[in-house]
Amino acid sequence: MQCDEVAKLLPAAVERNAAVELSVQRHIESCLRCQAELARYRRMLRGLQTLRTRYLEPAPGLLAQTLAAIEEAGERQAVRSILSGRRLAYAGAIGGAAFAATAATAAMLVHRSRRRTVPVTG
Amino acid sequence: MTTHEVPRDREDHVVLVEAAREGDRSAFDELVRRTYVDTYTLALRLTADEEDARDVVQESYLRAWKGLPSFRGDAQFTTWMYRITANTAYTIVKRRRRHRVESLDSMLEEPVELRPDAQPEDSAESAALLDSLSRALDELPPKLRVLVVLKDVYGLTHEEIAEELGISVPAAKVRLHRGRKRLRDLLYDDTRNDGRWANAV
Numbered sequence: 659m660q661c662d663e664v665a666k667l668l669p670a671a672v673e674r675n676a677a678v679e680l681s682v683q684r685h686i687e688s689c690l691r692c693q694a695e696l697a698r699y700r701r702m703l704r705g706l707q708t709l710r711t712r713y714l715e716p717a718p719g720l721l722a723q724t725l726a727a728i729e730e731a732g733e734r735q736a737v738r739s740i741l742s743g744r745r746l747a748y749a750g751a752i753g754g755a756a757f758a759a760t761a762a763t764a765a766m767l768v769h770r771s772r773r774r775t776v777p778v779t780g
Numbered sequence: 781m782t783t784h785e786v787p788r789d790r791e792d793h794v795v796l797v798e799a800a801r802e803g804d805r806s807a808f809d810e811l812v813r814r815t816y817v818d819t820y821t822l823a824l825r826l827t828a829d830e831e832d833a834r835d836v837v838q839e840s841y842l843r844a845w846k847g848l849p850s851f852r853g854d855a856q857f858t859t860w861m862y863r864i865t866a867n868t869a870y871t872i873v874k875r876r877r878r879h880r881v882e883s884l885d886s887m888l889e890e891p892v893e894l895r896p897d898a899q900p901e902d903s904a905e906s907a908a909l910l911d912s913l914s915r916a917l918d919e920l921p922p923k924l925r926v927l928v929v930l931k932d933v934y935g936l937t938h939e940e941i942a943e944e945l946g947i948s949v950p951a952a953k954v955r956l957h958r959g960r961k962r963l964r965d966l967l968y969d970d971t972r973n974d975g976r977w978a979n980a981v
Contacts, residue, residue: 669957669964698968699960705913706932709825712910716820720834724816725809727838728845732805 659685672699793857826869828918840865867944916966924959
């Protein structure tokens, strides 16, 4: 196996518990150049892990802006839910009124048709 | 160096998360207070742009507030926030890169790093190494940077990353390895960091 081939595999091989082929392992064990390259990747990974605990200072006011944005979104949500609740109430009222009107019309029509069909006697 | 209160008790969010899930806004506000520096740091590392990072933070917490009822609590709140932040940052960066020409000022501006865990034995040399690492990270293309940051800095799994970015696990691995290779080249082959990293090995 050649160093160039191994070099391509090192970004994956550097990971802990990475499955590395035996031929690659043997090459690294016997090649100082590839050992140095692997050491570079390991050092780089250690550095990256260290960055995890290096916090970057947020811009002033970010916390206040974020909390305000959440507040605003919460208010919008509340308004929406009130409106949708009202919409439901309106829809219910309209539906009820429509039902009542239909029922009244139907009752009136039935009443009229009965009057028309009453046989004239005498 | 600027001092700032940073989150130290990220294990202790369970009670607040539970209250927030039941609609307690003050509990959620407290969670924001405790985690926003962490979230901002991740957002800035992902976007490499302060303005974008601020937008990512706000948008991420809005998404978190709306998504809290579906948060199962089997992951830590911070890990959940990382995933939301990664997703938001990815969306914002993709959208912004199409429109914005980066200003020279923002490229030259160096964010101030807070180092709450700095040990007395931390030498100026190792700080310089980490600074050059941060700069190299910023120079990676966004598509590669996001993988390196989420996997190698924040320790998310390939599966978590793939899910948040909407890509396959093999694609996530390929991008990660490309990102590591590019970062390695930037650190060791670049003369801009005065051979600091090469000498460090």
